[in-house]
Amino acid sequence: MAADAQQTPQQQLDEQLRSFEAALPDVADEPGLYELQVRFLGKNGAVTKLRRLMGKVPPSERKELGKAFNRVKQAMETHLATRAGELAAAARERDLARRVDLTFIPDPPRPGTLHPITQTRRELERVFRRLGFDVADGPHVEAELYSFDKLNILPDHPARDMQDTFFIERPTHLDHADAPALVLRPHTSPVQARTMLQHGAPVRIVAPGTTFRRDDDATHSPMFHQIEGLYVDRNVTMADLKATLYAFVEAFFGRGLGVRFRPSYFPFVEPGAEFDMQCPFCFDGQLSHGCGLCKQSGWIELGGSGMVHPAVFEHCGIDSSVYTGWAFGFGIDRMAMLRHGIPHLRHNFEGDLRVLEQFTSP
Amino acid sequence: MLISCTWLSELLGRPIDLSPVGEANDPFWAQNIAERLTSLGLEVEGIAYFELPKVIVGRVDAVSAHPDPKATKLNLVELFDGQASVQVVCGASNLPPVGGKVAFAPVGTTLPDGLELSARELRGVASHGMICSEAELDIGGDADGILVLPIDWEPGAELQDLVPGIRDAVIEISVTPNRPDALGHLGVARDLALALGCELQPPKLRSVADAPELPELVEVPASDRCPRYLGYALEGCTVGEAPLWLRTRLHRVGLRALNNVVDITNFVLMEVGQPMHAFDRARLAGERVVVRMAKPSEPITILDGSELELSTDDLVIADAESPQALAGVMGGAGSMVEAGTDRLLLEVAFFEPLAIRRSARRHGQHTDSSHRFERQVDYDAQLELAAGRALALLHDLCGATCVGRCDVRGPLPERAQIELDPAHVGRLLGMDVGPDEVARILSGLGVELDRSTEGAWLCHPPSYRPDLDRDVDLIEEVMRHHGLDDLPARHSVSPEQRVMLPEDPKRGLADALTDGLRARGLHEHVGLAFVAEALIAPVAAEFEPSQLVRPVNPMRSQQACMRPHLLPGLLDAVTYNHAHHARALALFEVGRIYRWPLSQPELQPSATSEVDPFLPDEPYRAAAIRVGQSQSKTGEVARALTDDLLACLARVGLHAQARPQAEPCAWLHPGIQAGLWIGPTRVGVVGELHPDVVAARDLSELELGYGELWLEALPQPPVVQFEDIARFPATTRDLSLDLDQRVSSHEVVAALAGAAASALSSGDDPPQLANADDPRQPIVLLEDYRGEGVEPGRHALLLRLNYRARSRSVTDAEVTAVHDAVVAGALATLAAIDPAARVR
Numbered sequence A: 001m002a003a004d005a006q007q008t009p010q011q012q013l014d015e016q017l018r019s020f021e022a023a024l025p026d027v028a029d030e031p032g033l034y035e036l037q038v039r040f041l042g043k044n045g046a047v048t049k050l051r052r053l054m055g056k057v058p059p060s061e062r063k064e065l066g067k068a069f070n071r072v073k074q075a076m077e078t079h080l081a082t083r084a085g086e087l088a089a090a091a092r093e094r095d096l097a098r099r100v101d102l103t104f105i106p107d108p109p110r111p112g113t114l115h116p117i118t119q120t121r122r123e124l125e126r127v128f129r130r131l132g133f134d135v136a137d138g139p140h141v142e143a144e145l146y147s148f149d150k151l152n153i154l155p156d157h158p159a160r161d162m163q164d165t166f167f168i169e170r171p172t173h174l175d176h177a178d179a180p181a182l183v184l185r186p187h188t189s190p191v192q193a194r195t196m197l198q199h200g201a202p203v204r205i206v207a208p209g210t211t212f213r214r215d216d217d218a219t220h221s222p223m224f225h226q227i228e229g230l231y232v233d234r235n236v237t238m239a240d241l242k243a244t245l246y247a248f249v250e251a252f253f254g255r256g257l258g259v260r261f262r263p264s265y266f267p268f269v270e271p272g273a274e275f276d277m278q279c280p281f282c283f284d285g286q287l288s289h290g291c292g293l294c295k296q297s298g299w300i301e302l303g304g305s306g307m308v309h310p311a312v313f314e315h316c317g318i319d320s321s322v323y324t325g326w327a328f329g330f331g332i333d334r335m336a337m338l339r340h341g342i343p344h345l346r347h348n349f350e351g352d353l354r355v356l357e358q359f360t361s362p
Numbered sequence B: 001m002l003i004s005c006t007w008l009s010e011l012l013g014r015p016i017d018l019s020p021v022g023e024a025n026d027p028f029w030a031q032n033i034a035e036r037l038t039s040l041g042l043e044v045e046g047i048a049y050f051e052l053p054k055v056i057v058g059r060v061d062a063v064s065a066h067p068d069p070k071a072t073k074l075n076l077v078e079l080f081d082g083q084a085s086v087q088v089v090c091g092a093s094n095l096p097p098v099g100g101k102v103a104f105a106p107v108g109t110t111l112p113d114g115l116e117l118s119a120r121e122l123r124g125v126a127s128h129g130m131i132c133s134e135a136e137l138d139i140g141g142d143a144d145g146i147l148v149l150p151i152d153w154e155p156g157a158e159l160q161d162l163v164p165g166i167r168d169a170v171i172e173i174s175v176t177p178n179r180p181d182a183l184g185h186l187g188v189a190r191d192l193a194l195a196l197g198c199e200l201q202p203p204k205l206r207s208v209a210d211a212p213e214l215p216e217l218v219e220v221p222a223s224d225r226c227p228r229y230l231g232y233a234l235e236g237c238t239v240g241e242a243p244l245w246l247r248t249r250l251h252r253v254g255l256r257a258l259n260n261v262v263d264i265t266n267f268v269l270m271e272v273g274q275p276m277h278a279f280d281r282a283r284l285a286g287e288r289v290v291v292r293m294a295k296p297s298e299p300i301t302i303l304d305g306s307e308l309e310l311s312t313d314d315l316v317i318a319d320a321e322s323p324q325a326l327a328g329v330m331g332g333a334g335s336m337v338e339a340g341t342d343r344l345l346l347e348v349a350f351f352e353p354l355a356i357r358r359s360a361r362r363h364g365q366h367t368d369s370s371h372r373f374e375r376q377v378d379y380d381a382q383l384e385l386a387a388g389r390a391l392a393l394l395h396d397l398c399g400a401t402c403v404g405r406c407d408v409r410g411p412l413p414e415r416a417q418i419e420l421d422p423a424h425v426g427r428l429l430g431m432d433v434g435p436d437e438v439a440r441i442l443s444g445l446g447v448e449l450d451r452s453t454e455g456a457w458l459c460h461p462p463s464y465r466p467d468l469d470r471d472v473d474l475i476e477e478v479m480r481h482h483g484l485d486d487l488p489a490r491h492s493v494s495p496e497q498r499v500m501l502p503e504d505p506k507r508g509l510a511d512a513l514t515d516g517l518r519a520r521g522l523h524e525h526v527g528l529a530f531v532a533e534a535l536i537a538p539v540a541a542e543f544e545p546s547q548l549v550r551p552v553n554p555m556r557s558q559q560a561c562m563r564p565h566l567l568p569g570l571l572d573a574v575t576y577n578h579a580h581h582a583r584a585l586a587l588f589e590v591g592r593i594y595r596w597p598l599s600q601p602e603l604q605p606s607a608t609s610e611v612d613p614f615l616p617d618e619p620y621r622a623a624a625i626r627v628g629q630s631q632s633k634t635g636e637v638a639r640a641l642t643d644d645l646l647a648c649l650a651r652v653g654l655h656a657q658a659r660p661q662a663e664p665c666a667w668l669h670p671g672i673q674a675g676l677w678i679g680p681t682r683v684g685v686v687g688e689l690h691p692d693v694v695a696a697r698d699l700s701e702l703e704l705g706y707g708e709l710w711l712e713a714l715p716q717p718p719v720v721q722f723e724d725i726a727r728f729p730a731t732t733r734d735l736s737l738d739l740d741q742r743v744s745s746h747e748v749v750a751a752l753a754g755a756a757a758s759a760l761s762s763g764d765d766p767p768q769l770a771n772a773d774d775p776r777q778p779i780v781l782l783e784d785y786r787g788e789g790v791e792p793g794r795h796a797l798l799l800r801l802n803y804r805a806r807s808r809s810v811t812d813a814e815v816t817a818v819h820d821a822v823v824a825g826a827l828a829t830l831a832a833i834d835p836a837a838r839v840r
């Protein structure tokens, strides 16, 4: 290189700086920048090589050359840093310029569903657990003893008819002199008897479950679901029953709906009362003004309730002179139908996908 | 039970507003009476209003034939309506002679069926209104002829002003079985009188105390079944039509008028709630009755004409020869009262309730009479009152006089004596009810109180309230009448510590599996617990036929058994859906199945051990079914379902494996099924449904996967114990094996794991099979390949093995040596099933 021979080291340094500056704008990315840095400032870089000339210049010029060398190196480093900043900003811009349509989901996963009766039963359990109730259950095939006798439903009561209750015969291979007569439980009340027999008092349970009656028409299915509540303790009153039902209605329907009692008769309670709640579907915050669902009455009949009959206590080994208690019961299926606006009972047990898949709530 | 407000108003001595629109705060408006009844526990089902404006008494002034010779049945009637003469065309055959009175609906009247009368022409002659029948006026059931009125009624008077009960409000109440007293207007009025603060007006009675005793009239050998029998011999009776007011009254409460004697017994039945029966005494052999048990197979023809064969458990009212009535249920045809009867034997009795119930049920004759006797009528004052009421009406309306009487008594029920602590009323209800209020209500209901004693009162309920037996029954009466509107809502405070009851862990598990299957995109189905026996056939090998739980009285053959398996119900749902749409289907059900145990289980001592060992098993099952949508059957549905069930178990902390079935399940495809195992326990089964099972349901075009978990076999998930974090990287080796298609990946993995266990046991911290991504899966299944490059009948299984040492990095050479040993060991094991097994 003839020209080099004629150039002073300082001129050569400037030449390198110009060449660096010329290359800089073409650098497009981080690796390119690094490459450029190595080319000029690396171990074998052009500038580093020139620095090695230091030893060959006379001592008087060394200082000047050292200055020039540092000036060029610094200039290059500043350029590199600036360019690195520009590149990072550009990369960020490019990143921010990306566009993806998240509203396009070609095959969304379809959730499974829980049966409305399961949803309602669970919600009822949740509410009553919060109110301090344990959840109990019992066998579906149950002794007449617990389904009726213990509950003060005497042998001549119509509910014990072949017309109304399913009876179960034990097979011959299990013949046993002590075997009790069996039925498909027509209500969840045998759980009351079982719980009192097994655990005595005090006791506070709800018993949701499957029940069976010989009814099959537009508004009755031979299999249905009930929930039963029982609270036995000292000082338990009808006022407590009312307080509990208020709390339940509030928690389940989430609004200050009223509850009212109408005197009625059930063999296992005395006094007995049916209980209604204000219709939640036509409730304006104070009054229910009547709608199709409450047959314009403003009230929805929920179920039966009352103070546990002393005879039931006596049959279940609880001292009726010490303890009082109340019980209530109502249908889960009907509650589920009300809650979800299901018009026909038949939808409950058919397994129609087009019905089931609607109930996506948790 | 239908309650007429007109009737109530007579018994209460107060007018009742019978119009549909009344004063909201008038307690005597029918609507408010109804609400009061509901609040008294006599639940109102509905209320109907009746009125008959504009219908008047018309006098027949002239009758002539219709000019049209073809209209032979029509007459032209000149009617006087009180002011003017009107011409009416009438087709009735029972027109009274000139001067007779008829019910006339002038033009402009709207009849109860909604027809509005206008002037119209009948075969060319104008008719200005209509002469009506009872049925057209809805005051009786007779539609055969026109209603002929008494001759002395004033023309022009409105009919509803002359006959009480034409205008009425009728309330339908449902009477609970504990309230026999409310099965008559008197009992309902008694409740209302107390509630509304008025005096009960006893109906007009006739005393026959001066009539001679006639002991031979009635003999009661079955006195335990008929503890009281009042018999009356009556003479001079004229049987005919009852007066219009009485017929209307019966019509309003749903009864049909027959003749005055029968109508009177029905009237008293509805008024007092006491059934009674009148015999034509002249037609009774020996002119007397014997209350006895029927002889074996003794026949009787009852009033409706049907012949019954009696049993020795049936109580009958017989004459000297044969039964004349099935006691308390229905009279016999042989001695019924009809036109011409002039001597009666009137029966007013108290029968033992349960026996009447059995008779009525045995013969399928549920009558107004048996309904009341079953629930127990009064045996005392009210029985006598009913008799006096009937005697008065028979005297006034039929001219019958009593010529003899008898009163036969047997063992009567004992009247209850109840101790009531008045303070207990408030204690049980949780509200303040003072002793005076308690006393006011109870005595208002006819309970005799002795308040002289300290503390508890001695109470004697009236004999017409057999339901009042204990102190709580009286408290209920107080509650009914005091009302519950001011019952506070107040939580009780108990001095006792409540004990948390143990809960059945299977319920929680069932809920968790339900959530798990739902999370996999399946839909929960709730099926009936019943199943048709024929549909059980595919799964019949799972249990003995004697294990089936059967209702004695199923409603239909499709519900003959309690389900012993969940498959039939889910297949029903698939069939239903397949018939209605063609969409992909994934359903599950978590519920109980029912099976008798094979032998009587041991008696476990418990508070319910008198029952529990004798019940069928009711284990929970979680079953799922998937229907594939692809055209060809791939087995992918069964595989997806296996994945569902394993994931669902993993979700509850249980890590199960699918393993080949040593003994294939008969209702699953023999080549597409697996058992689900947790350690040494099989907890379920999964596979594609057997083609025969699918064909039996006409579903052959569908690929059906089915799997189920047996909750009783599922162990309690262990509490997870911490393990040290793996600090050193794993080295992986991929392995491709060429195997017979019968060799399952489960067997391959087991062989590799077994070989690893023996190959790696030596040395200090040797490389282990271990996977950092999934500690439970040191061997990862990558692909199960069948196709090009693999011989038919064989498959290529691609696996990845992970090796890692606990406390150091492993070298490549080390791993290679170990891996080679593991593969060699595994192949040696697999050779037992597939000698040709090799590395590809």
Ligand SMILES: [Zn+2]
Binding pocket: A279, A280, A281, A282, A283, A288, A289, A290, A291, A292, A293, A294, A295, A296, A298, A299
């Ligand atoms: Zn409403």
